[in-house]
Amino acid sequence: MYVYGRNVLKEIINAHYPVKNIYFTDSKKTDKTFKELIELTKKHKYSFSFAPDNVLQKMVNVSKHQGVVIDIGKEFKYVDETILNNLRENATIVILDQIQDPHNFGAIIRSSLAADANLIVIPKDNSVEVTSTVIKVSVGLAFRIPILKVTNISRFIETIKKHGFWVYGADMSHNIYYETNLTGNVAIVMGNEGSGIREKVKSKCDALISIPMANNVESLNVAVSAGILLFEIFKQKSGR
Amino acid sequence: MYVYGRNVLKEIINAHYPVKNIYFTDSKKTDKTFKELIELTKKHKYSFSFAPDNVLQKMVNVSKHQGVVIDIGKEFKYVDETILNNLRENATIVILDQIQDPHNFGAIIRSSLAADANLIVIPKDNSVEVTSTVIKVSVGLAFRIPILKVTNISRFIETIKKHGFWVYGADMSHNIYYETNLTGNVAIVMGNEGSGIREKVKSKCDALISIPMANNVESLNVAVSAGILLFEIFKQKSGR
Structure with missing residues (x-):
C-alpha cells in the first residue's frame, strides 16, 4: 500500500x-x-530511493504527492484487542459504526489524537478502512493513534463495558452533551453518515447524547459532531 | 447552474x-x-418536468442525483452588504478567509445554520464558491442562510466593527475558546486549510482564540474547528 505526502512521512518517522x-x-x-526530510529519513535508517515524478504519480494515482511516496507494505497495521489491557486510566475510545467517507474518517482520526483519545474502532464490514486517502486527510496522524478493526461492534461494546467503560451513542436524545459527565473511561459511538447508529448497536449503549441544534437542522457532518463531542470530553477530562 | 438531491429540493422549497x-x-x-416530493413541488407552484436518468446524470455529472436535478439559474444568489442593517441583536457572522475545499465549505454552512449563525462571508478571489457540490454537502442548507461575497475581507471586518461586532480569528493563541466571552455581536474568522488566516486579515481581528490540543497536534480540519467554535458560541448565547 502506497501512502504519500510530507506530513505523512514525518508522522511515520515520528511513530x-x-x-x-x-x-x-x-x-x-x-x-x-x-x-x-531526506536527512531525517537517513537518520532514522529508513530505506529510500529516488524516482521521477510520473512514477510517483502512477504509484498513488494523485498528482499532489508532494514528491514523497511511501510503501508501507501490504496493509495498514491495525492493533488487536489486547490493547484494551494497556489503555491508561480515564481513557477515551471512539467507535465508528459504518462510516463510509474517507474524508470524514481522516478528519476524525486527526480530531481524536488532538483531543487525546486513545483508540479508534471500526467494524470489519461496511466501513471505510485506513486507505491512503484516509491517511493523507489525517495528515499522517493515523500512524500515531491505535486503530482496531472488530468483527462485531455490539460485542465489542459489551467487552469494553466489562473493562469499565461507559458507552455513549451520538444520537437524538434529551441528554445534552455539555450537561453530561464525560469523565472517566468513556467511549463514544458515531453512526453512519446517512442512517446514524444501527438500532442494535444503539441498544448496547449506556446512554445517548445529543448536540442541541437551531433552525430545525437535523444533523451535522459526522466529523464535525465527533469533533464537538471529543473536545467536550477533552475539556472535561482536563478539569475545566 | 444545476444542483441535485432530495434534501436540496426540500430546502429550496422551504426557503x-x-x-x-x-x-x-x-x-x-x-x-x-x-x-x-412531486406533490410538494406542485403545491408550491414550482415548474417541473420529467427526464430519463441519463439526462439528469449529464446535467450534474454525478450518478447519485437521487432522481432530482434543479436548474437554479445562472448563479447562486448571494446577499449584499445591506444585510448588515437587518441582522438581529447578538448576531453571529462566520468569515471564511480563502477556504478551498467544497466539502469543508458545505460542512461549515450546515454547522453555521445549526448553531444559529446569521451570515457567512467569503472573499471574491481565491476561495471556493457556492457550487453544486457545496450545496449537496450542505444538505441544501445553503439556501437557508445568507451568504455574502466581499471584495476585501479586511475592509469587511472594519465595516462590521462599526456595526458593533467583536471579531475573533481562529488561530494559535493563549485565549482558550471556552474561556472567552463569545456572546453579543460576534464574528469568527476561519483560515485557509493549509496556511490559516492571512496576516493582514489576522491583524484586523480584535482577538485570536484557540482550541487547546493534545499530542502536539498543530491543527484540526477547518470544518471541525469551525464546528467546535460555532457550537461554543451557540451554547454561550443560549445562556448555558
Whole structure:
C-alpha cells in the first residue's frame, strides 16, 4: 500500500512505523525542506530511493504527492484487542459504526489524537478502512493513534463495558452533551453518515447524547459532531 | 447552474428559493417519498418536468442525483452588504478567509445554520464558491442562510466593527475558546486549510482564540474547528 505526502512521512518517522521503502522525487533534491526530510529519513535508517515524478504519480494515482511516496507494505497495521489491557486510566475510545467517507474518517482520526483519545474502532464490514486517502486527510496522524478493526461492534461494546467503560451513542436524545459527565473511561459511538447508529448497536449503549441544534437542522457532518463531542470530553477530562 | 438531491429540493422549497425548473427522473414516478416530493413541488407552484436518468446524470455529472436535478439559474444568489442593517441583536457572522475545499465549505454552512449563525462571508478571489457540490454537502442548507461575497475581507471586518461586532480569528493563541466571552455581536474568522488566516486579515481581528490540543497536534480540519467554535458560541448565547 502506497501512502504519500510530507506530513505523512514525518508522522511515520515520528511513530517509528516500519515501512518497505520511501520514494522521493528526483526533481527536488535541492529544495530545503525536502533535504531536511531526506536527512531525517537517513537518520532514522529508513530505506529510500529516488524516482521521477510520473512514477510517483502512477504509484498513488494523485498528482499532489508532494514528491514523497511511501510503501508501507501490504496493509495498514491495525492493533488487536489486547490493547484494551494497556489503555491508561480515564481513557477515551471512539467507535465508528459504518462510516463510509474517507474524508470524514481522516478528519476524525486527526480530531481524536488532538483531543487525546486513545483508540479508534471500526467494524470489519461496511466501513471505510485506513486507505491512503484516509491517511493523507489525517495528515499522517493515523500512524500515531491505535486503530482496531472488530468483527462485531455490539460485542465489542459489551467487552469494553466489562473493562469499565461507559458507552455513549451520538444520537437524538434529551441528554445534552455539555450537561453530561464525560469523565472517566468513556467511549463514544458515531453512526453512519446517512442512517446514524444501527438500532442494535444503539441498544448496547449506556446512554445517548445529543448536540442541541437551531433552525430545525437535523444533523451535522459526522466529523464535525465527533469533533464537538471529543473536545467536550477533552475539556472535561482536563478539569475545566 | 444545476444542483441535485432530495434534501436540496426540500430546502429550496422551504426557503421559497426561485428556480428555473425542476427535473425529476421518469423511472421512479411510483416511489412513495418521490411522489411526496412531486406533490410538494406542485403545491408550491414550482415548474417541473420529467427526464430519463441519463439526462439528469449529464446535467450534474454525478450518478447519485437521487432522481432530482434543479436548474437554479445562472448563479447562486448571494446577499449584499445591506444585510448588515437587518441582522438581529447578538448576531453571529462566520468569515471564511480563502477556504478551498467544497466539502469543508458545505460542512461549515450546515454547522453555521445549526448553531444559529446569521451570515457567512467569503472573499471574491481565491476561495471556493457556492457550487453544486457545496450545496449537496450542505444538505441544501445553503439556501437557508445568507451568504455574502466581499471584495476585501479586511475592509469587511472594519465595516462590521462599526456595526458593533467583536471579531475573533481562529488561530494559535493563549485565549482558550471556552474561556472567552463569545456572546453579543460576534464574528469568527476561519483560515485557509493549509496556511490559516492571512496576516493582514489576522491583524484586523480584535482577538485570536484557540482550541487547546493534545499530542502536539498543530491543527484540526477547518470544518471541525469551525464546528467546535460555532457550537461554543451557540451554547454561550443560549445562556448555558
